[in-house]
Amino acid sequence: MAKKLYENISNRYFEAANAMKAKDQRRRIVAYVESYDDVFFWRTVLSALENDKRYFEVMLPARKEGLGRGKKSALMSVVDNGAGKDMIACVDADYDYLLQGASPTSRKVLGNPYVFHTFVYAIENFQCYAPSLHDLCVMVTLNDHRIFDFERFFKEYSEICYPLFVWSVWAYRTIHYGEFSLSDYGKVVELGGLDVQKPQLALAHLQQKVQRKVLFMQRHYPHAQTAYDALKQELFELGVTPQTTYLYMQGHHLMDAVVTPTVIKVCNRLRLERENEIHRTAIHRTQMYNEMACYENSIDDVKRAIKRNQGYTNSKQFLQIRALIQSRLDDEENTAVSSPSNNSC
Numbered sequence: 001m002a003k004k005l006y007e008n009i010s011n012r013y014f015e016a017a018n019a020m021k022a023k024d025q026r027r028r029i030v031a032y033v034e035s036y037d038d039v040f041f042w043r044t045v046l047s048a049l050e051n052d053k054r055y056f057e058v059m060l061p062a063r064k065e066g067l068g069r070g071k072k073s074a075l076m077s078v079v080d081n082g083a084g085k086d087m088i089a090c091v092d093a094d095y096d097y098l099l100q101g102a103s104p105t106s107r108k109v110l111g112n113p114y115v116f117h118t119f120v121y122a123i124e125n126f127q128c129y130a131p132s133l134h135d136l137c138v139m140v141t142l143n144d145h146r147i148f149d150f151e152r153f154f155k156e157y158s159e160i161c162y163p164l165f166v167w168s169v170w171a172y173r174t175i176h177y178g179e180f181s182l183s184d185y186g187k188v189v190e191l192g193g194l195d196v197q198k199p200q201l202a203l204a205h206l207q208q209k210v211q212r213k214v215l216f217m218q219r220h221y222p223h224a225q226t227a228y229d230a231l232k233q234e235l236f237e238l239g240v241t242p243q244t245t246y247l248y249m250q251g252h253h254l255m256d257a258v259v260t261p262t263v264i265k266v267c268n269r270l271r272l273e274r275e276n277e278i279h280r281t282a283i284h285r286t287q288m289y290n291e292m293a294c295y296e297n298s299i300d301d302v303k304r305a306i307k308r309n310q311g312y313t314n315s316k317q318f319l320q321i322r323a324l325i326q327s328r329l330d331d332e333e334n335t336a337v338s339s340p341s342n343n344s345c
Contacts, residue, residue: 027054032061032074032089037307041123042090044310045321049329058090071105078115079108085332089115092122095172095182098238098248102173116325119239119317122251126318128259130154130246132311137263140300141270148196148266153203157258158245160207161189165245166232167217170224173231180217186253188213196265239317247317255306264302271299 033042039058046056061073071091078089089112096106097117109115120126133150137143164185171180188209194202218225240248246258275292282288312318 026052027086029054029056029085030087031056031058032078032087033058034071034074034091035060038090038092038123041126044313045090045318045325048322049326053333054329075105075108075115079112085114087114091115091117092251093117093119094121095169098169098235098240099173100234100238113328116321116328119320120247120251121249121254124251124255125247125249126312126315127306127309128246128251128255129309129312129315131315132309133259133263135311136305136309137267137270140263140267140302140305141274142298143270143274145270145273147269147273148199148262150262153199153262154246155243156203157191157206159242160203160210161249162242162245163214164188164210164217165240165249166228166235167214169235170228170231174224174227176221182250182253186250186257189249190257191262194262194265196262196269239320260303260306263306267302 031042031046033039039060042058043056046058050056061076071094074089074091078087091109093109096103096109097119099106101107101110109117118126130150130153134146134148137148168180168182168185171177172182189206191202191206246254278291279288282291
């Protein structure tokens with residue numbers, strides 16, 4: 001019995017649709033993503049790659065019972081239904097990029113030329129890109145006073161977390177992932193109480209926690225030191241450095257437990273600073289009330305602002321995604337031009 005269209009839309013369907021178009025019409029490339037949050041991110045990636053020959057339509061996979069969500073659904077729609085130049089999947093890398101084929105999902109993500117990933121763990125890591133966080137605070141509070149050095153802080157935070165992060169990837173590449181899970185790692189690298197005026201106190205406490213866990217791993221897995229050292233070099237070649245560890249950690253946890261609380265504390269101080277300025281400089285009470293009302297109507301919500309943050313578009317990892325997709329598109333077009341069916345002779 002024939003499968004229903006929305007249960008199994010293959011690349012041949014989109015190829016046929018494009019083949020029916022006039023030669024001067026642009027080719028539609030469908031990009032399946034994991035969730036609603038991913039649609040705008042991948043639109044940001046793909047917009048710059050559109051030209052007079054092609055355009056992208058970013059969507060969730062469609063199935064009989066409705067819209068499919070999640071990484072598995074996006075991969076099934078493309079990998080299992082016949083990926084091709086007219087149908088791609090765009091997914092979070094998670095640990096699959098760093099596992100380098102050590103799991104079935106990793107092999108699907110890395111082994112198919114029509115599956116693209118974020119390189120960093122997830123889109124949340126991009127939204128937490130440290131060089132963009134001061135501008136985000138300005139957007140939220142309308143106060144451009146630089147009271148916290150986000151770039152330095154997350155560089156130091158990453159350097160502290162890095163040795164344990166390597167152990168985490170090692171555990172997931174081996175049979176030991178159940179003994180040191182992502183949630184176990186996340187609990188260790190939470191900041192706890194952070195005073196934005198004295199961030200070194202929180203970092204010192206974090207370093208103590210990480211060192212204790214690293215010593216625990218070294219004692220329990222003494223046979224793994226050689227593999228650990230080799231993994232550090234391999235991760236470096238994949239783009240993971242001690243200074244950028246936070247980009248490759250579990251994205252939701254980084255955003256919810258580390259970045260958002262930090263940004264909220266910075267923004268609270270900036271808001272208070274601006275409000276004190278209004279109180280101090282107002283000529284009379286009516287003017288003060290009017291200025292305060294105007295300011296409160298103009299400021300933004302931190303969590304919403306982080307979700308909308310696009311300050312990552314100049315990051316090395318974001319440009320790496322675009323470069324890979326551009327390279328694949330160029331290969332496809334060059335193959336099509338050189339194909340015998342396209343030659344006149």
